[in-house]
Amino acid sequence: MREKETTLYFGPQHPGITGNMMVKLKVAGDTIVKAETHVGYLHRAFEKLMERRTWMQSFPIVCRICVPEPDPNEENLARAVEEIEGREVPERAKYIRVMVLELSRLAAYFLWMGGQSGTAGLYTVPQWSVGDRDYILDLFEELTGGRIYHMYIWAGGVRRDLPEGFADKVLKTMDYIESRLPEYDKLMFDNAIFQKRAQGIGVIDKDKALEWGVVGPPLRGCGIKHDVRKDEPYEVYDKLDFVVPTYEGGDIWARAMVRRKEMEQSISIIRQVIEKMPGGEYYNKVPTPLNWFVPPGEAYVKTESARGEFGYYVVSDGSLKPRRVHVRGPAYVHGVSLLENILVGANISDVAMIMNSLGVCPPEIER
Amino acid sequence: MAINLKGIVSPYNALKQIGRKPHTVQYPFQKKEAAQRYRGFHYNDLEECIGCGTCATICQNEAIDMIFIDGFETTSGDSGLRPRVDNGRCCWCALCVDSCPTGSLSLTKDYLHVSDDPDTFLLVPGLDNPEGKENLSWISNGNSLLDYQRIPMPELEGKERVKSFAEVVLGYSEDQARAEAARCVGCGICTDNCPVHMHIPEYINAIARGDDEMAVKIIYDNNPLGETCGKVCTRRCEEICAVSKRGEPIAIRWLKRYATEKAKNKDILKEIVNPTILPPNGHSVGIIGAGPGGLTVGYYLALRGFDVTIYEAKDHAGGMIMYGIPKYRLPIDSIDKQIEYMKSIGVKILFNTKVGKDISFNELKQKHEAIYIGIGFEVPYKLGIKGEDAEGSIQAINFLRAINSEKHVEIGDKVVVVGGGNVAIDAARVSRRLGAEVTILYRRRVEDMPADWEEIEGAEEEGVIIHPQAIPLEIITDENNKVKAIKYANAEMIPDPKGGRPRPKIIEGDEHIIEVTSVIAAIGQEADYSFLPQEVLESIEIKRGRIVVNEYQQTKLPWLFAGGDIANRRADAISAIADGYRAVKGIEMLLLNKEIKNGGRLN
Numbered sequence: 001m002r003e004k005e006t007t008l009y010f011g012p013q014h015p016g017i018t019g020n021m022m023v024k025l026k027v028a029g030d031t032i033v034k035a036e037t038h039v040g041y042l043h044r045a046f047e048k049l050m051e052r053r054t055w056m057q058s059f060p061i062v063c064r065i066c067v068p069e070p071d072p073n074e075e076n077l078a079r080a081v082e083e084i085e086g087r088e089v090p091e092r093a094k095y096i097r098v099m100v101l102e103l104s105r106l107a108a109y110f111l112w113m114g115g116q117s118g119t120a121g122l123y124t125v126p127q128w129s130v131g132d133r134d135y136i137l138d139l140f141e142e143l144t145g146g147r148i149y150h151m152y153i154w155a156g157g158v159r160r161d162l163p164e165g166f167a168d169k170v171l172k173t174m175d176y177i178e179s180r181l182p183e184y185d186k187l188m189f190d191n192a193i194f195q196k197r198a199q200g201i202g203v204i205d206k207d208k209a210l211e212w213g214v215v216g217p218p219l220r221g222c223g224i225k226h227d228v229r230k231d232e233p234y235e236v237y238d239k240l241d242f243v244v245p246t247y248e249g250g251d252i253w254a255r256a257m258v259r260r261k262e263m264e265q266s267i268s269i270i271r272q273v274i275e276k277m278p279g280g281e282y283y284n285k286v287p288t289p290l291n292w293f294v295p296p297g298e299a300y301v302k303t304e305s306a307r308g309e310f311g312y313y314v315v316s317d318g319s320l321k322p323r324r325v326h327v328r329g330p331a332y333v334h335g336v337s338l339l340e341n342i343l344v345g346a347n348i349s350d351v352a353m354i355m356n357s358l359g360v361c362p363p364e365i366e367r
Numbered sequence: 368m369a370i371n372l373k374g375i376v377s378p379y380n381a382l383k384q385i386g387r388k389p390h391t392v393q394y395p396f397q398k399k400e401a402a403q404r405y406r407g408f409h410y411n412d413l414e415e416c417i418g419c420g421t422c423a424t425i426c427q428n429e430a431i432d433m434i435f436i437d438g439f440e441t442t443s444g445d446s447g448l449r450p451r452v453d454n455g456r457c458c459w460c461a462l463c464v465d466s467c468p469t470g471s472l473s474l475t476k477d478y479l480h481v482s483d484d485p486d487t488f489l490l491v492p493g494l495d496n497p498e499g500k501e502n503l504s505w506i507s508n509g510n511s512l513l514d515y516q517r518i519p520m521p522e523l524e525g526k527e528r529v530k531s532f533a534e535v536v537l538g539y540s541e542d543q544a545r546a547e548a549a550r551c552v553g554c555g556i557c558t559d560n561c562p563v564h565m566h567i568p569e570y571i572n573a574i575a576r577g578d579d580e581m582a583v584k585i586i587y588d589n590n591p592l593g594e595t596c597g598k599v600c601t602r603r604c605e606e607i608c609a610v611s612k613r614g615e616p617i618a619i620r621w622l623k624r625y626a627t628e629k630a631k632n633k634d635i636l637k638e639i640v641n642p643t644i645l646p647p648n649g650h651s652v653g654i655i656g657a658g659p660g661g662l663t664v665g666y667y668l669a670l671r672g673f674d675v676t677i678y679e680a681k682d683h684a685g686g687m688i689m690y691g692i693p694k695y696r697l698p699i700d701s702i703d704k705q706i707e708y709m710k711s712i713g714v715k716i717l718f719n720t721k722v723g724k725d726i727s728f729n730e731l732k733q734k735h736e737a738i739y740i741g742i743g744f745e746v747p748y749k750l751g752i753k754g755e756d757a758e759g760s761i762q763a764i765n766f767l768r769a770i771n772s773e774k775h776v777e778i779g780d781k782v783v784v785v786g787g788g789n790v791a792i793d794a795a796r797v798s799r800r801l802g803a804e805v806t807i808l809y810r811r812r813v814e815d816m817p818a819d820w821e822e823i824e825g826a827e828e829e830g831v832i833i834h835p836q837a838i839p840l841e842i843i844t845d846e847n848n849k850v851k852a853i854k855y856a857n858a859e860m861i862p863d864p865k866g867g868r869p870r871p872k873i874i875e876g877d878e879h880i881i882e883v884t885s886v887i888a889a890i891g892q893e894a895d896y897s898f899l900p901q902e903v904l905e906s907i908e909i910k911r912g913r914i915v916v917n918e919y920q921q922t923k924l925p926w927l928f929a930g931g932d933i934a935n936r937r938a939d940a941i942s943a944i945a946d947g948y949r950a951v952k953g954i955e956m957l958l959l960n961k962e963i964k965n966g967g968r969l970n
Binding site for chain 2: 053054056057058059060061122124131132134138141142143144145146149151159160163183185186187190191192193195196283285286287288289290291292293
């Protein structure tokens with residue numbers, strides 16, 4: 001006998017939802033028959049706001065597009081403007097940027113660990129990971145003046161040089177984080193409950209993954225080696241030694257293991273950056289921001305964020321303000337088309353697990 | 368299915384963490400110290416702040432507005448306004464700090480504010496949180512977004528300059544002008560210090576945008592001698608430029624020069640400015656002296672439909688800008704272009720017509736309903752020392768007038784100029800161009816010299832020797848009453864007990880003699896009022912050589928207006944233009960508004 005279908009509203013306020021969005025589920029029993037995403041709760045019209053602000057005024061805006069990991073947004077806007085202007089970036093600034101981007105990736109993965117294991121009912125991990133993430137935020141506070149919104153990377157370089165003794169602090173924090181990773185393994189990744197909840201759940205069809213436009217850890221979890229840092233290296237990634245881990249299977253487990261391995265790579269990258277960072281200038285000054293005309297042109301730039309390839313399309317008409325800034329974040333695919341597809345057939349209790357494993361960040365969808 | 372034994376046991380490892388020190392601090396017993404660069408609440412050094420409002424302009428959240436607060440008045444170089452921050456809107460991006468021209472604004476380590484009163488989130492930084500000074504964290508020192516370095520003006524080399532009277536300053540190229548204009552924060556603090564209150568931020572912004580014609584239009588809105596001012600203005604605007612607090616001021620004068628020079632001749636200029644000329648209104652105004660003030664009155668009254676006639680004693684218009692300023696600073700072509708443009712819009716100038724000689728003042732009074740006097744200071748002061756009347760002892764103003772009229776003046780090869788103002792520097796630099804070795808004797812220190820610092824630098828580059836704290840005592844002559852040498856004494860500076868500028872005092876016995884072929888005195892001038900009839904002289908008030916006027920440049924006689932050097936103490940072209948502009952308003956009110964009370968007095 002066919003069970004009666006029920007409509008279930010998952011979110012917008014739900015601890016299992018990443019950010020504020022809603023998934024309207026049609027369920028038969030506790031199996032999902034149809035999933036429909038609803039966004040708009042975090043719409044702040046970032047793209048439009050920037051069209052009404054000068055180039056410099058746009059930089060404090062973009063970080064808000066992703067709270068857990070704001071830096072790829074700053075990096076994208078900066079790099080797009082630099083490409084349009086043909087502005088050189090000092091070598092030191094490039095290294096600092098990579099350091100910031102990798103620190104933010106680590107911070108984002110710590111937050112993900114908390115969310116992912118929390119949705120599996122493992123409530124100790126969030127306590128740890130949020131605490132450990134704070135040590136990275138301490139570094140950000142010291143470097144950029146802000147813990148969450150750094151407003152640090154901007155066109156021409158970075159806003160301030162490293163404070164005195166900062167490199168040592170970074171290395172110490174990296175040692176600490178590295179020493180903590182085996183403990184997370186024991187608590188989370190080796191945990192039978194987590195494995196049971198993750199393996200074989202939320203499977204992305206490898207053949208379909210590219211077709212849908214899946215990127216980042218979800219794609220690498222399908223065994224496809226795709227990483228902007230390797231494929232189209234930006235800043236100084238081509239001078240650094242790191243590997244792109246992949247896992248087969250396309251399930252939550254594969255995505256989790258990709259992230260787990262990438263954390264080690266990020267730590268290694270940060271250490272290399274500290275070692276290789278040259279001296280010199282950190283900022284190639286732009287004109288006085290009130291009279292900063294960016295020449296007409298357009299640029300599409302992309303950065304590998306913790307959630308995958310993050311693109312910005314920026315157009316200048318030669319005026320004081322951007323003509324168009326289009327934000328193309330990975331969550332646009334992961335949180336809408338992909339999520340709606342792979343939720344079908346899943347269990348209600350797995351919805352939060354799947355969402356977390358995809359790294360859905362609603363402001364990227366409704367920017 | 369095999370049992371995952373490791374997966375069941377390993378999580379219990381977490382029990383080892385029991386008893387470990389927690390990550391968190393025990394708030395409120397323990398407080399977390401913010402990082403050295405933390406972006407917390409604002410602090411503003413209210414004394415340093417000049418109320419330019421750049422913070423409010425750059426704020427992308429509109430969290431900052433500028434308000435008047437008690438204890439701060441609008442003065443020259445200070446708007447009297449201070450920023451107020453709405454902490455409910457602020458996003459702590461610190462763009463305001465990084466673009467603060469004075470560096471008075473900073474962020475602090477303070478980040479906690481708890482109150483049930485929403486008004487407390489509106490904060491006048493520095494006033495409402497004086498304790499913030501102890502906690503400064505995000506400061507703009509060395510990291511400012513502003514560009515504190517001026518685009519250098521291309522100039523002729525010092526050695527090249529002395530060979531001819533070619534213009535020294537070569538002018539900005541288009542790229543240079545755009546870059547220099549882009550440094551401006553558009554605060555408008557400068558406007559207040561400009562005697563004419565020119566629309567400085569507006570025309571600089573037009574240049575930054577690449578709209579040079581608009582810049583010219585804006586300049587001519589209240590200054591008909593924009594090009595002259597672009598070359599030789601004493602630029603009080605730059606003295607108080609907000610950017611000058613920590614760097615070099617915007618080259619306002621050179622930008623004006625750049626824009627106005629773009630109009631190559633009077634026709635192009637007329638096409639760009641495209642002024643509205645009102646139909647004749649039947650009123651007639653006479654102007655004595657075609658100096659910058661008289662020309663300004665003539666220009667704007669002509670635009671307003673008045674019938675204006677300027678009476679000029681010499682054969683060329685411009686007054687002091689024509690005869691006083693050397694041609695390497697202001698070429699004659701440039702003056703001609705501006706005068707031709709004025710004539711083309713209806714200003715009539717009668718040359719070689721000296722009032723009092725070629726035409727009487729009373730005749731003028733019968734012809735016109737109102738008269739503006741802008742005769743300037745033409746009569747030089749004398750040094751008052753022995754030997755001054757000898758051959759080879761000349762007055763700078765006469766010397767410059769002769770040179771600018773392309774007459775030959777014999778000065779020999781060793782010249783001493785006495786004085787420290789712009790006229791002294793001009794006389795010295797002109798003498799260099801005539802091939803003489805030049806020494807300037809000045810009573811006070813170099814930093815006390817009233818001359819423009821760029822002029823002083825220019826003179827030094829050209830090889831002029833400046834001898835400060837030297838007071839001339841006597842001009843020594845030979846048997847033919849020709850200048851042979853000058854005797855001077857060194858002076859020491861005595862501080863003024865009242866706090867004024869220090870005074871020079873001769874050091875007894877420290878006397879020296881320099882052999883010279885000429886001595887040029889440049890210690891000031893005064894006006895010659897002898898052309899005015901006795902009854903007029905009795906009706907107006909003359910104080911310390913200057914005619915007393917009201918805010919419309921009106922003298923005690925309602926129909927008589929005066930301006931320029933004879934009415935203000937600033938003695939520069941821009942002040943004369945300002946006087947002219949005020950007189951235009953006064954004359955317009957007087958002649959068009961017949962209901963003037965107090966017998967025609969405008970205030």
